Amino acid sequence: MISAGYCRLMSRYNTWQNTSLVTAADGLTNEDRWKDRGAFFQSIAATFNHLYWADALILERLKGNERPEETVKHSLTSPSDWVDFKALRFRRNEEVEEWSESLGDADLEGMLVWYPGDGFIRIEKPKALCAIQLFNHQTHHRGQIHAMLTAAGAEPEPTDVQMLT
Template identity: 65%
Template sequence: MARYNSWQNRSLIRAAEALTDAARWQDRGAFFGSIAATLNHLYWADALILARLMGNERPQDTITHSLTNPADWQDYRLLRRRRDRQIERWAADLKDAELSGTVVWYQAGGATRVTTSRALCAVQLFNHQTHHRGQVHAMLTAAGAKPDVTDLTSLG
């Protein structure tokens, strides 16, 4: 799933290259509005979920979720590649036993404690990506860009 995530992110970035910066930020009626804002949400949410899986109960204290940052497309591309490599390294080093037990974190604001299965949290990392990348794929297609197919069998 980590390799699939990286592959699909590269696909969306390549497709978004065909658009102007204004077109990437144009509100298209999606949950987070624009292609760029949705991609930023994924970038920051990946950081938060991965930090939780690594034992950080308060990742929001050091990781700021932002729909507008990074604002520069070249910065986003570089940061996304780095995040994807981080996820791939985490997944490659993961041992089966590390998926047992629970993950604990506090929601933003720190008042609500959340406890969930470590395995479920790992699945959520990838499921969340798939959900929002589907939105980006649809926005890109509607804008005339051509992302790659999303079939797992196409990964090779």
């Protein structure tokens, strides 16, 4: 389905695109980052936070944690400080890259099991599909952030994968 090389490419793309969006958002005021812009998670900051926490949840599942919600608490409002968020986001980017660098193709075979939310429902999905979901989910929400930033007058970089250096 996919390879470890695909995961490494997409991990680098994740870092590049997050850096672009954060750099563009640096030019906004805190009020502008938290302004309700009519998006699913309302604001640029809340969408950034959703992506930050969702990355942690999916990454924990990929690492074999069957109950990631017990340690990873999703929040649209935390972190609320922009400087703190940036440091945490860049560290999460590193975590995704470290995970992908540790992969061999065989690591993407088989099934993952986890128990979301209340911990009673068992979910079982192919590992490769879960890795695809990590990157697809990132791209989806970064697109929303890109649109909100552009509407706010910021200028993030292009999003084309072939532009990755």
